Amino acid sequence: MEERPVRKQGVRGWRALLIVLSSGTLAGLLVVAVLAGVVRTFTSVVSGGASEAGEPQKPVVTSAPPVEGLDLCKSVESEALGSDSPSRLDNAEGVLDTFSENPDGPTRMLSDECSWSLFPAGKEGEWRLLVEYEAMVSAPDDVSKTEWASVEFKRLKEKTGGRLASVVEEGQAGYVDYDSYFFYGESKENPGRPEYRLVGVAKSGVATVSIVDLGGGEVGDPRLEGDFREKISQIAPRIFGRFVLRIPD
Known part of the structure; x- marks a missing residue:
């Protein structure tokens, strides 16, 4: 097939x-x-x-690095005025911190101003207390914080004397831990009333403390001056001592 x-x-x-x-x-x-x-x-x-x-992104800073213990108005009221029936007269807004307005600024300042109406036990009438302070807590490397404070202290000392209508006595306040100067005389804002003013500096902080008697005291009364000194001696460590302990080196 x-x-x-x-x-x-x-x-x-x-x-x-x-x-x-x-x-x-x-x-x-x-x-x-x-x-x-x-x-x-x-x-x-x-x-x-x-x-x-690329360059790393900077972290967003939402709050200031803390500087504890420099709310001095709070310290003064809680630690030095307990027996004086204090009544706060200012709006108590708290410490002004330049970091809040300019976080990138090379210098950081803290400041506050506060006032009270006082009725000290055993004293006649009302006293008015005013505390003002400013502290440089950080600065560029080429800026001396203590030098700034020294210059500011001298300026405040000259200014403080001019805020009295007349000066009965003035001189070094005698505090060993910080430089300070006092004026005692007649108040310019409250004519005829005795007033005691202290200006001081410690580390890179400066402050002014003033007390005026709105009661029955007389200008030039040495006993009233002694009363003022005693109250200032209770207040000053709450301010200048805090500067020494709390302001960064």
């Missing part, structure tokens, strides 16, 4: 054309996908490297 040649099986014609076309399309899509992945990876590496190489 004559063997018939075996017909080779295959896809021909339009079916073959479709297979070729579809295979080419898949290959193209595969190439595009690979290229897209490479681009994404490259972009990620570049952007990440740029972020790391």
Whole structure:
């Protein structure tokens, strides 16, 4: 018997054309996908490297570094006026901190002003107490905080004497831990009334303390001056002692 040649099986014609076309399309899509992945990876590496190489972002500062113990108005009232029936006369807004207005500023200052109406036990009538202070707690390396305070102390001493209508006595207050100077005489703001003023400096803080007698005291009375000195001696350590202990070096 004559063997018939075996017909080779295959896809021909339009079916073959479709297979070729579809295979080419898949290959193209595969190439595009690979290229897209490479681009994404490259972009990620570049952007990440740029972020790391760039300047680090500064953290957002939302509050001032704390300086504890320099709310001196609070210290004076709680520690030195307990027996005087104190009544606060100012609005008691608290310590003014320049950091709040200018966080990036090279110098940081703390300051406050406070006043009270006092009725000291055993004394006749009302006293008025005023405390004002300012402290430089940080400064650039080329600025001396203590030098600033020394200059400010001299300025305040000259100014304080001029705030009395007349001066009966003045001189060094005699505190050993800080420099201070006092004036005693007639009040300019309250004519005819005796007033005692102390100005002092410790570390890089300066302060003024004044007491005026609105009661029956007389200008020049040495006993009243002694009473003023006694009260000032209770107040001063709450101010100048805090400067020494709490202002950073």
